[in-house]
Each structure stands twice: as C-alpha cells, then as structure tokens.
Amino acid sequence: MxxxxxxxxxxxxxxxxxxxxxxxxxxxxxxxxxxxxxxxxxxxxxxxxxxxxxxxxxxxxxxxxxxxxxxxxxxxxxxxxxxxxxxxxxxxxxxxxxxxxxxxxxxxxxxxxxxxxxxxxxxxxxxxxxxxxxxxxFSAEDDLLSVLKSVSPEGFEYICMELLREHGFVSLSVTPKGADGGIDGFGVLEINPFVTMKIAFQSKRYKGSVSRAQIGDFRSAIMGKAEKGIMITTGTYTRAAQQEASRDGATPIELIDGEKLIQMFEKVELGLKPKVVYEVDLNYFDKFR
CATH class of the missing domain: 1.10.10 (Arc Repressor Mutant, subunit A)
Structure with a gap:
C-alpha cells in the first residue's frame, strides 16, 4: 500500500x-x-x-x-x-x-x-x-547562511569580529586558540562620548540549537572580564537558552541567531551586493481571474 x-x-x-x-x-x-x-x-x-x-x-x-x-x-x-x-x-x-x-x-x-x-x-x-x-x-538568506556555515570555525570568528566593527564596536580582537576559555574575542561599544562598555563575544557556526548550558558556560567565562556577552550563531537558541541569557541578577548575554545575523549583514551590506528584485503581487492579479 x-x-x-x-x-x-x-x-x-x-x-x-x-x-x-x-x-x-x-x-x-x-x-x-x-x-x-x-x-x-x-x-x-x-x-x-x-x-x-x-x-x-x-x-x-x-x-x-x-x-x-x-x-x-x-x-x-x-x-x-x-x-x-x-x-x-x-x-x-x-x-x-x-x-x-x-x-x-x-x-x-x-x-x-x-x-x-x-x-x-x-x-x-x-x-x-x-x-x-x-x-x-528565501534564496539570498539561504545562500548567506550556507556560506557562513561553510567557512572554518576560525574564519567565522573573524567574520563576526568584522560584523561587530561595522555595527560600531571598536578595539576588537580575537583571543588565541586554547587560551580563550570559551571566549572568542573582546570589543568595546561606545554608548555615548562618556560611557563605554567592554563586551566579550562567542561565535558558534551551528546548524542546530544552542543550549541553556552553553549560555551558562559562556557567562561563567566572561565573569570579571567583560560587562556583557554576545553570542552569535548561524543556528537557533532553545527557549531555555533564551531564558538563561536574560536571567535576572546575572551578566546579560545578547543572543544573535541565524535570522538576526542575516539582518545585521544586510544592514551594513557586509559581504553582500545589493540588487533590485521585483516580486509579482499575485493578490493583485487574483481579482482578474
């Protein structure tokens, strides 16, 4: 059958x-x-x-x-x-x-x-x-994520560093392999001329989901070294991971998933060439059928 x-x-x-x-x-x-x-x-x-x-x-x-x-x-x-x-x-x-x-x-x-x-x-x-x-x-988004997943883990760290730089971070650096303790790099965000914030970032070239335990490990690694953490992944985050990242009383961790990562690349046109694409509005023509 x-x-x-x-x-x-x-x-x-x-x-x-x-x-x-x-x-x-x-x-x-x-x-x-x-x-x-x-x-x-x-x-x-x-x-x-x-x-x-x-x-x-x-x-x-x-x-x-x-x-x-x-x-x-x-x-x-x-x-x-x-x-x-x-x-x-x-x-x-x-x-x-x-x-x-x-x-x-x-x-x-x-x-x-x-x-x-x-x-x-x-x-x-x-x-x-x-x-x-x-x-x-959606082809452009799929192509970008596919490319990001195909680069080396070290290459992805440097890409993330460049992306953060394009979004206003300064004094960015990638930590040496084996000595990062779960931290891929550091940077400084200038909130205004009087206030700056030191951040630590971790990049995960993933297909699946980042877990709550991984968020906790990253937070432990940045304690005393940065005021805030940013985790960047080509994948997604579990609900528990999202809750852990914003837990009251703990060092905040900003989460960038694959979807938001694409938006960040598009906003600064990093590694992307813009082009005009017209999509047919099928709803407009439906009334004439």
Missing amino acids: PQKKKQAEFIKWFGPLLDALRELGYSGKPREVSEKIAEMKGLKERTLDATLKSGTNRFHNQVAWARQYLVWEGLLDSSIRGTWRLTEKGKKTSLTEEEAREIFLKWVEINRQIREEKAGKQQVAKEESTEAPDEIT
Whole structure:
C-alpha cells in the first residue's frame, strides 16, 4: 500500500497568525508574532525548540509559510520588509482550519499553473500540489547562511569580529586558540562620548540549537572580564537558552541567531551586493481571474 503523503502542517497557523497580529495591534516583527502565537496557544518547549535538517526553527518556519499564503490572499501586507502587518481585510478576518485549507488549496493551484507555464506546460502531478515542503526558503538568506556555515570555525570568528566593527564596536580582537576559555574575542561599544562598555563575544557556526548550558558556560567565562556577552550563531537558541541569557541578577548575554545575523549583514551590506528584485503581487492579479 502506498504511503499516505504528508499534509501541510503549517495550515493550522493561518488563523492563529491573524489572531496574534490583532493582539499585537495589527503589526509585529516575525519573531514577535511567533512568540505571541506560542503564548496564545500554550505551546510546549519541545514544539518551540524543534528544528529542521537545515537547523532552522521548525515552528517559526511554519508560521513563515502561513504568512506567505495570507499575503497572497490579501490578508497581510508585504510592503514593509521585516514587519508583518494586517490589511483592512485581514483585520476583519478570522479563519477556521477548514477555511485556511481552502485558501491553501486555492493558492497551490494558482502557483501550480504558474509553474506549468514556466515549464512549458509540463504536467505537475495533482497529488503533489496538496503537499508542502518542510521548509520555506528565501534564496539570498539561504545562500548567506550556507556560506557562513561553510567557512572554518576560525574564519567565522573573524567574520563576526568584522560584523561587530561595522555595527560600531571598536578595539576588537580575537583571543588565541586554547587560551580563550570559551571566549572568542573582546570589543568595546561606545554608548555615548562618556560611557563605554567592554563586551566579550562567542561565535558558534551551528546548524542546530544552542543550549541553556552553553549560555551558562559562556557567562561563567566572561565573569570579571567583560560587562556583557554576545553570542552569535548561524543556528537557533532553545527557549531555555533564551531564558538563561536574560536571567535576572546575572551578566546579560545578547543572543544573535541565524535570522538576526542575516539582518545585521544586510544592514551594513557586509559581504553582500545589493540588487533590485521585483516580486509579482499575485493578490493583485487574483481579482482578474
């Protein structure tokens, strides 16, 4: 008997995503929206910490898939990069899972037709159209993370040092191997002409998630050596790690995950060449079908 094909799990987040944005005042940053959904649904840490083979956070990835379909449906506005915002239609819309599935199937069919046109009318199997990959991909971001994961551990440390320099840090240095005690480098951040802060950074060229214990080890290493720590990874952080980083009464640790790392590279255009790319607004053309 043929194995039953896996259905798109992210459909279940269509309605909660709209609800979360309403709770946030109609707009929010991607991670902020995911956090609100997790809070409203009471999701367990096991669900929130799960990752895909690429190291991407599974839950946030599924929410990103849901967002894309809601943009196509005209419920979310995609005009502001880095911010998810409800349209006037989206503000008034609530979705059941069945309604969400209808939206999903509608746009799967539209995209299937587009793919067929691009492929010269080649047939795309109907049963394949009701599935979704595990992971939504955005080529520029994927390319950058892939490159960062391919450099040597030492090379990644120097890249992180240059990135911090581009963001205003001075007196940066990488610690010698074997003598770092878990610290990859130090730097100074000038908050204003009168106040500076010494920081220590650690870079982890990871595919998976950084644990709570690793945050604790890094904090122990910087005690008495820096006022603050910054951990930079190409992967993600577990919920427990995030909580440990901001624990009251302890030396604060700033966390930079793969997603935020990409944003930091893009902001200063480090190792990136900008180019104009136009994306077809499928929602605009939908009303003419």
